[in-house]
Amino acid sequence: MNNKIEITKTTSESQDFIDLIAALDTSLWECYPELKTNYWRNNVIELNPNVVIIYLDDKAVACGCFKKYDKDTIELKRMFVSPEARGMGLAQKILHELELWAHELGFSLSVLETLYKQKEAIGLYQKVGYAIVDNYEPYVGLENSICMKKQI
Template sequence: MNGAMKISKTTSENPDFVNLIAALDKSLWERYPELKTNYWGNNILELNPNVVIIYLEDKAVACGCFKKYDKNAIEIKRMFVSPEARGMGLAQNILRELELWAHDLGYSFSVLETLHKQKEAIALYEKAGYSIVENYEPYVGLENSICMRKQI
């Protein structure tokens, strides 16, 4: 995949986003079958106006979104890159777009949660300037969760 890349700002109603999230959920449940009941409620796809999708050669291959966490912070959600598009820096592009968008909307911080086995994701977020923090709600007490924060 060396074709043209397009970054699109959209909403969670975008069918390409819905399809990418279905692939994300499938991969998470395959990797963490024991956690499905604990985390399912945190992965409900609510209407979200802050979605970024990357297209390569007109095919949706990566996505992410954010939602308001509090008056100063957003929470990064649903970061995913299709297996065939990994290793191309697309997750960094998605994260940067989301942070810039949130900053433009007046937010100062970004928080996120990932799971302890997501070593690639943790490394990506640390490289992007995120630091591990105490778990925030609704992840307090969930030992598989890694929560992170960054000033944007």
């Protein structure tokens, strides 16, 4: 069966993005109930003009975004693929789109933070060239965080 895949650039005001992030948050808190208070302050959706959503047969199933970290660097945020769409390479498509977009805007580095139990995510990031680095702010001292970096 061929699924129709559509990749859309949008903002964090997109209701589809908001709905996907709610699903991401639910899955994270189920996996890491002990971290909710420590990480909540880093988990605010601020207005973000750099959001990518993937639609599968007209249903929003995956998302990601980036924000400026410093003059040369973006930070990837809110990467999520809904369970029914996993295993189709959609996370890799989102990463590619976000990195291309950031590069077009003049950024040369990408950083991200994920949590230690996210083995599939860590594997994906390493597969596409991210390396584990020392935790950057605001994750310094947070032992559950894994920070990664890549030249884009």
